[in-house]
Amino acid sequence: SQKIEQNSEALNIQEGKTATLTCNYTNYSPAYLQWYRQDPGRGPVFLLLIRENEKEKRKERLKVTFDTTLKQSLFHITASQPADSATYLCAVNTGNQFYFGTGTSLTVIP
Amino acid sequence: GAVVSQHPSRVICKSGTSVKIECRSLDFQATTMFWYRQFPKQSLMLMATSNEGSKATYEQGVEKDKFLINHASLTLSTLTVTSAHPEDSSFYICSARGLDSSSGANVLTFGAGSRLTVL
Numbered sequence: 001s002q003k004i005e006q007n008s009e010a011l012n013i014q015e016g017k018t019a020t021l022t023c024n025y026t027n028y029s030p031a032y033l034q035w036y037r038q039d040p041g042r043g044p045v046f047l048l049l050i051r052e053n054e055k056e057k058r059k060e061r062l063k064v065t066f067d068t069t070l071k072q073s074l075f076h077i078t079a080s081q082p083a084d085s086a087t088y089l090c091a092v093n094t095g096n097q098f099y100f101g102t103g104t105s106l107t108v109i110p
Numbered sequence: 111g112a113v114v115s116q117h118p119s120r121v122i123c124k125s126g127t128s129v130k131i132e133c134r135s136l137d138f139q140a141t142t143m144f145w146y147r148q149f150p151k152q153s154l155m156l157m158a159t160s161n162e163g164s165k166a167t168y169e170q171g172v173e174k175d176k177f178l179i180n181h182a183s184l185t186l187s188t189l190t191v192t193s194a195h196p197e198d199s200s201f202y203i204c205s206a207r208g209l210d211s212s213s214g215a216n217v218l219t220f221g222a223g224s225r226l227t228v229l
Contacts, residue, residue: 009151032215043116043203043220044154049213089153091218096142096207098218100154 003027004092004101012107013080021075021104023090028099030092033066033073038087038103048075049093080108112138112208116221123194124229131189131224133204139184140206144218145177148201160187194228201225 007022023033032051036044050057050066050073057064063076077084085108090101113136123129133143141162146154158179159167166179176198178190191198205218 004153034217036218041201041223041225043114043205043223044218045220046210046217049210049215049217051213051215093216096159097156098144098205098207099156100146102153105151 004090004099006088006090006101006104008104009102010105010107012109015080015082015108015110017080019077019080019084019106019108021088021090021106023073023075023101025071025092025101028071028092028094030094032093033064034091034093034098035062035064035073035075036089036091036100038089040087044089044100047088077106080106082108082110084108112206112219114140114204114206114219114221116204116224118224119222120225120227122227122229125195126193128190128192129194129226131191131202131204131226133187133189133206133221135185135206135219138206138208140187140208141184142207143181143187144205144207145179145187145189146203146205148203148223154203157189191226194226196228199226199228 004025034049035047038044050064061078065074087103087105089103115134143160145157160181162181181187203223205220210217
């Protein structure tokens with residue numbers, strides 16, 4: 001069966017540290033892997049994507065890696081801030097469809 | 111940037127009644143919209159893909175007759191939960207597919223979601 005799993009349900013880190021979130025998928029061959037942020041009671045917001053032929057992508061304090069052999073993407077937030085606290089979702093984009101992972105709730109402690 | 115407006119944000123209804131949720135793309139045309147359902151602390155579950163001018167494509171296990179989707183124009187898709195029951199209580203979120211300007215790839219722009227409570 002097709003699965004998208006994110007490493008942990010919840011992650012707590014100290015302000016200023018780097019948060020690393022993991023996304024693993026099985027039985028997909030995605031053209032893109034995307035990351036979204038979701039705040040409580042709101043819809044997700046697109047952050048960053050990486051193509052299957054890219055190893056790494058950066059945007060300000062965000063970095064995404066993509067290993068199609070391991071079927072894994074890592075999402076890093078450097079110099080984390082309390083305002084980064086939210087749930088982060090990875091999504092596999094295959095053709096017209098988007099399928100989401102289980103999400104990781106990140107809390108950055110001041 | 112692209113904006114998707116979803117209404118109502120919250121709705122409470124009695125068991126057996128029907129509820130309509132609207133999803134509008136405000137500054138772009140959305141030929142394809144997606145409807146998701148989300149339970150507390152769980153991920154988004156794709157319910158159906160809504161295509162303008164044609165029938166929606168439902169995911170396995172989603173009842174077509176219960177969750178009616180209409181995509182009559184390029185800017186509006188509606189989800190009607192018919193004969194709602196308490197187990198239909200959930201957070202429903204719509205999204206429209208658009209282009210990310212920097213990569214040219216398809217990405218999703220989401221509405222704010224609709225919290226449905228069926229008494």
